[in-house]
Amino acid sequence: MKGTVIIPTYCRPNDLNRCLRALTQQIMPPYEVIVVVRDEDAKTWAMLEQLKSLPLAIKPVTVRTPGMIAAMNAGISIASGDFIAFTDDDAAPYPDWLQRIEAHFLDNVCVGGVGGRDNIQSTEPWAVGAREVVGKLQWHGRVIGEHHRGVGSAREVDVLKGVNMSFRRSIFDGLQFDERLHGKGAQVHNELAFCLALKRQGWKIIYDPKILVNHYIAQRFDEDQRNAFNAVAWANKAHNETVGLLDHLPLIRKIIYLAWAFLVGTRDVLGFVQLCRFLPIEKDLAVRKWLASTQGRWQGIRTWMQPSSPNS
Secondary structure (H helix, E strand, O other), X not given: OOEEEEEEEOOOHHHHHHHHHHHOOOOOOOOEEEEEEEOOOHHHHHHHHHOOOOOOXXXXXXXXXXXXXXXXXXXXXXXXXOEEEEEOOOXXXXXXXXXXXXXXXXXXXXXXXXEEEEEEOOOOHHHOOOEOOOOEEOOOOOEEOOHHXXXXXXXXXXXXXXXXXXXXXXXXXXXXXXXXXXXXXXXXXXXXXXXXXXXXXXXXXXXXXXXXXXXXXXXXXXXXXXXXXXXXXXHHHHHHHHHHHHHHOOHHHHHHHHHHHHHOEOOOOEOHHHHHHHHHXXXXXXXXXXXHHXXXXXHHHHXXXXXOOOOX
């Protein structure tokens, strides 16, 4: 099989350099590497000029719309491999990355998506440890991520992580990353919406912890600054999760999910119970997180109620 690699990038030329050099070490060389760059990102364009001598079939693509979704859809539009693997510019895939991905697609024609673990290069408590259950959607709508902690054998999951995921090229004839989602950069939960749309079409999604990339967690250049609270980014995260789950869940589970989300929620998207949990510790910050979460949930409901879903 021919493997296309798509790398959306923005203002991180040194990270991109490391990523592309890692791809030159692949046991199974990529058929093509599509690097999607914003039109005004002069430093990245200059870096690509310096990397022309790399033994890779690099295809730069210009995108003017901010955000991961526009970049990924632009890359998909010109991809010609049998499968498309996505990684971030701040990641470095292991040499057997594409080889292991290909093996899963060859093993089962019902597999539409394959992903793996990202080894986060940090000793922070949230970045280390082992989890057997990753990438799963619980019955009431809570999403378990933890892909960076995954251990064990390859297994079927509900959602992959954007830094290390791949899909058969043929599925993109009827699917695309959902442009209704909010955000101007990372657009958190874009892979959730896409993977659940894939499952609705009957495809299997495989998570294999042996499919590895190193993840260096670089700076973002949008409202989502990872460790710093931003009300817009927090609301966008809640909005995107809500849209993806309301698209996917049957009616009764939609009702259960919304009740759970507003009443309980998670530490990332607060409901009332989580507000009460964090209020003694975070005080005003907890209130701001809860207000942004509630706003994002309501925005997500309104977006979902509009008739134009690309993957329904």
